Amino acid sequence: MLNNKIKTAISFLLALLMMVPTLVVFAENELDWETYYDIREYSWSYKNKLNAIAYHDGTYVAVGDNGLIITSTNGTEWNAQKVETDCKRFRSVVYGASRFVVVGGGYYGEDEGEYSTSEILISEDGVKWTSVETEKTEKYRFVSVAYNGKVFVIVDDTNYALVSSDGLNWQGYKYSDSTYSSSNKDRTTEIISNGNVFIIKKYGDWYSDSEMKDIYFSKNGINWEHINPYKEIDCNNIKDIRSEEVIYYNGKFILWSSRPEYLLTSANGEDWIAEKISDSLFKHSQKANYRHVTTDGNQLFLNLLDAPYKSYVSNDGINWTVAPYEAEGPLLYVNGLYILQSNKGTLTSNNGIDWTPINITNAPIYENLNSGIEIEAEYYSPKLMNESEYNHSDGVVATDGNVYFSIKRIPYSGGGDAGAPSQYCTDIYFSTDGSFNYSLYSDSRINIKNWKELGLYYGPEGAGSKYNDSKIFYGRGLFLVTSKEKIYYFDTTNMSLAQANCPEGYYINSIIYDGERFIAAGKGMLYSYNGIDWTADENFPKDKVINKLYWNRDYYVGVGDDVVVGAQRSIVRVEVNGQELTFDTPPRMISDRTFVPIRALFEEMGAEVNWDEETNTATVTQNDQTITFQMDNTAATVNGEVKEMDVPARMINDRIMIPLRFLSENLGYQVDWDDENYLVSITY
Structure with missing residues (x-):
C-alpha cells in the first residue's frame, strides 16, 4: 500500500506535469551526431x-x-x-x-x-x-x-x-x-x-x-x-x-x-x-582455469584468461603486484612492443602502460558484430576523459533531488529441487533519502493501477525470467518509465501510467533531460520537449545501439555496445551590452544559425513584440523599424520591404525562435560571435 505521505509527495511532484506545454515543433536535424569510435572498424x-x-x-x-x-x-x-x-x-x-x-x-x-x-x-x-x-x-x-x-x-x-x-x-x-x-x-x-x-x-x-x-x-x-x-x-x-x-x-x-x-x-x-x-595477491591465479605468461626481459606478466580476469606483474616470479592494464586475452611482447587482447579490442603499447587500439589496413570487416562489450567511453572519446563532469542516469533510480523512485525486479516465489526462486516481478519503489527496501511487503512499494496490464509487472519474458528491461528517468517534473519499445509517464489523475506519443520500433535504453529537452537513445534516437510527444531522428542509424547517454554544457555523448557517438549540445549564451541574459528556453544553434526566443530577447532590448496567432505571424518594432515574419517561412518584411532569410523561424518548446543575426542586423545592432565560448554579444 502507498501511504499518505508518499501519495502527497508524488501528487505534488507530478502535478508539475500540468504546467508542461504540449505544443512541440522540433527542428529537423537539430543534433548532428558524429561517431567518435565504432568498434566495427576494429571487428x-x-x-x-x-x-x-x-x-x-x-x-x-x-x-x-x-x-x-x-x-x-x-x-x-x-x-x-x-x-x-x-x-x-x-x-x-x-x-x-x-x-x-x-x-x-x-x-x-x-x-x-x-x-x-x-x-x-x-x-x-x-x-x-x-x-x-x-x-x-x-x-x-x-x-x-x-x-x-x-x-x-x-x-x-x-x-x-x-x-x-x-x-x-x-x-x-x-x-x-x-x-x-x-x-x-x-x-x-x-x-x-x-x-x-x-x-x-x-x-x-x-x-x-x-x-x-x-x-x-x-x-x-x-x-x-x-x-x-x-x-x-x-x-x-x-x-x-x-x-x-x-x-x-x-x-x-x-x-x-x-x-x-x-x-x-x-x-x-x-x-x-x-x-x-x-604472495597472497598471486593466489588469485588459483581461481582461474586458463593462464598466460609472457616477459619483456625485465618483468614477468601473468594474465588470467577467465574469471577473475586479473593481471599481475613481477620482477622475480615470487613477489607480484597488480599489472597496469586489464586483459581478457594473452599479452604478447617482442622488441619493445606490447600487444594486449582486452575488452577494448586489441591494443598496442611501447611501455606496457599507455595503450591505443591497433590500426590495421586491409583488415577483415565483420558486420553485425553485436560484441556485447560495453565500451569504456572515456577511453575512446576525448569528450569523456573526465566522466564526472558529465550528467547521466542509469535508469535504476530517478530523482528530482527531493524524492527518489527506483525500479527493481525481485523473486516472489520459489521452486525447483534446490528451492531456488523461479518467479519474478518488477515494481516501482519510493524513497525520501535514496535508500530502498526492495520487498513485496515494503511500505515504499508503489501500486500503479495499470502496471500489470501494461506487462511491466511480469517483464518482457514472463515471470519465469530474471530479465527486466524497465527503467525510470526524471525530467521537468515528470517521471518516465521505459519498457518494450514504449515510454510511459505518470498520470496524476488516477496514479496510473499513460503512454507517451512515440514512433514505433525504437527500443529505449537511456533518457536524459538537460534542462531544456529530453533525449532518448537505444535503437535510434528520439527527442521531446515535454516528455510526452516524441519525434525520431531519422538520420541516426538504428544499427548503432546506445546504452547510456551523457551530457554537459557543450556535448552529448552516447555509449553503446559497438559505438561511442557525440553531438555538440549547441546551447548558446547571449549578452547585451556586456550583460548576459537568461532564458526559460535557451538560445541554440540550428543549421549553423543562432536561434533565440524572440520575446525574451527583444523586450529586454526595448523592442515591442506582437504575435498574431491566426496567421502565425510575429512583428518586432523598435524606434522606426518594423520587422514581420511568419512561422516556417523564409520571407520576412522590413519596413514593408520583402527580404529573404536563409532559415525560417521555428516554434521550439512553445517559444518563437528566430535567427538572431537577421533581426539584429536589420534593427541596426552590432552582433559578434565567440565560437570558443558559444557566446553572442549584441551591442546597441
Missing part, C-alpha cells in the same frame, strides 16, 4: 585473437585466428597480408635462417568445437608467404615452433615433431611414447628455446597420460630427454597437477603448473628447483 580484433608475434630487422609479424597475419614496421600501423590458407588458427611464429616460420591448426572457435588442418608457412619479408608442402600437416595438429640458432622444431599436440635447418625441408619423428595431450582452448603443447636448447611443455587433462606434467629437453632438436620437473614436490597429495606455461626469463626457464603457488625454475632446462610462492 577483426573481436573475431581474430592474435596468438604470437615475432620480429626481425624492422619488421613485426603477428599471427592469429582465421588465418590472420599482420605486419608492421613501427608497431603502430599494421597491414593485413593476403594469405591463401585453410588454417583457422595460426598459433606460433618465429624468425630464423633468414625467414619467418608460422604454424597453426587444431581446434578453434569460441567453444573449440571446430577443427582445422595444420599448415606451415614461410616468408622472407612477412608479406609474401609460401606454404610448406608436407603430408604430415594433414595428419598432425602442429601448434608451436621454436628456433635455437641452428634448427627449427615444430611440435604437434601429441608426440610428433618436425625439424629443419632452413625452414624449407623438414624431417618428422616421434619424440616420446605418450599418445595423448589435451588441446583444449589455448592450453596445448608448447616448445620454446633460449637460443641454445629446446624445452617441450605438454598439457594434460583428466584423460591424458600421467606423464603430461613432465617436460622434454633437447640440445639439438632431435634427441630428447624426458624430465620430471616436479620431483622436488610431493605430488602424492596434489591431484591432477599439470604444466601450463613455460617461458625463458632472466637466464632461467620458468614453469607454471595448475598449482600456481609453485614456481619451478631451471638454469639449464635439465635441473629444476621448486619454490613456493607465498
Whole structure:
C-alpha cells in the first residue's frame, strides 16, 4: 500500500506535469551526431585473437585466428597480408635462417568445437608467404615452433615433431611414447628455446597420460630427454597437477603448473628447483582455469584468461603486484612492443602502460558484430576523459533531488529441487533519502493501477525470467518509465501510467533531460520537449545501439555496445551590452544559425513584440523599424520591404525562435560571435 505521505509527495511532484506545454515543433536535424569510435572498424580484433608475434630487422609479424597475419614496421600501423590458407588458427611464429616460420591448426572457435588442418608457412619479408608442402600437416595438429640458432622444431599436440635447418625441408619423428595431450582452448603443447636448447611443455587433462606434467629437453632438436620437473614436490597429495606455461626469463626457464603457488625454475632446462610462492595477491591465479605468461626481459606478466580476469606483474616470479592494464586475452611482447587482447579490442603499447587500439589496413570487416562489450567511453572519446563532469542516469533510480523512485525486479516465489526462486516481478519503489527496501511487503512499494496490464509487472519474458528491461528517468517534473519499445509517464489523475506519443520500433535504453529537452537513445534516437510527444531522428542509424547517454554544457555523448557517438549540445549564451541574459528556453544553434526566443530577447532590448496567432505571424518594432515574419517561412518584411532569410523561424518548446543575426542586423545592432565560448554579444 502507498501511504499518505508518499501519495502527497508524488501528487505534488507530478502535478508539475500540468504546467508542461504540449505544443512541440522540433527542428529537423537539430543534433548532428558524429561517431567518435565504432568498434566495427576494429571487428577483426573481436573475431581474430592474435596468438604470437615475432620480429626481425624492422619488421613485426603477428599471427592469429582465421588465418590472420599482420605486419608492421613501427608497431603502430599494421597491414593485413593476403594469405591463401585453410588454417583457422595460426598459433606460433618465429624468425630464423633468414625467414619467418608460422604454424597453426587444431581446434578453434569460441567453444573449440571446430577443427582445422595444420599448415606451415614461410616468408622472407612477412608479406609474401609460401606454404610448406608436407603430408604430415594433414595428419598432425602442429601448434608451436621454436628456433635455437641452428634448427627449427615444430611440435604437434601429441608426440610428433618436425625439424629443419632452413625452414624449407623438414624431417618428422616421434619424440616420446605418450599418445595423448589435451588441446583444449589455448592450453596445448608448447616448445620454446633460449637460443641454445629446446624445452617441450605438454598439457594434460583428466584423460591424458600421467606423464603430461613432465617436460622434454633437447640440445639439438632431435634427441630428447624426458624430465620430471616436479620431483622436488610431493605430488602424492596434489591431484591432477599439470604444466601450463613455460617461458625463458632472466637466464632461467620458468614453469607454471595448475598449482600456481609453485614456481619451478631451471638454469639449464635439465635441473629444476621448486619454490613456493607465498604472495597472497598471486593466489588469485588459483581461481582461474586458463593462464598466460609472457616477459619483456625485465618483468614477468601473468594474465588470467577467465574469471577473475586479473593481471599481475613481477620482477622475480615470487613477489607480484597488480599489472597496469586489464586483459581478457594473452599479452604478447617482442622488441619493445606490447600487444594486449582486452575488452577494448586489441591494443598496442611501447611501455606496457599507455595503450591505443591497433590500426590495421586491409583488415577483415565483420558486420553485425553485436560484441556485447560495453565500451569504456572515456577511453575512446576525448569528450569523456573526465566522466564526472558529465550528467547521466542509469535508469535504476530517478530523482528530482527531493524524492527518489527506483525500479527493481525481485523473486516472489520459489521452486525447483534446490528451492531456488523461479518467479519474478518488477515494481516501482519510493524513497525520501535514496535508500530502498526492495520487498513485496515494503511500505515504499508503489501500486500503479495499470502496471500489470501494461506487462511491466511480469517483464518482457514472463515471470519465469530474471530479465527486466524497465527503467525510470526524471525530467521537468515528470517521471518516465521505459519498457518494450514504449515510454510511459505518470498520470496524476488516477496514479496510473499513460503512454507517451512515440514512433514505433525504437527500443529505449537511456533518457536524459538537460534542462531544456529530453533525449532518448537505444535503437535510434528520439527527442521531446515535454516528455510526452516524441519525434525520431531519422538520420541516426538504428544499427548503432546506445546504452547510456551523457551530457554537459557543450556535448552529448552516447555509449553503446559497438559505438561511442557525440553531438555538440549547441546551447548558446547571449549578452547585451556586456550583460548576459537568461532564458526559460535557451538560445541554440540550428543549421549553423543562432536561434533565440524572440520575446525574451527583444523586450529586454526595448523592442515591442506582437504575435498574431491566426496567421502565425510575429512583428518586432523598435524606434522606426518594423520587422514581420511568419512561422516556417523564409520571407520576412522590413519596413514593408520583402527580404529573404536563409532559415525560417521555428516554434521550439512553445517559444518563437528566430535567427538572431537577421533581426539584429536589420534593427541596426552590432552582433559578434565567440565560437570558443558559444557566446553572442549584441551591442546597441
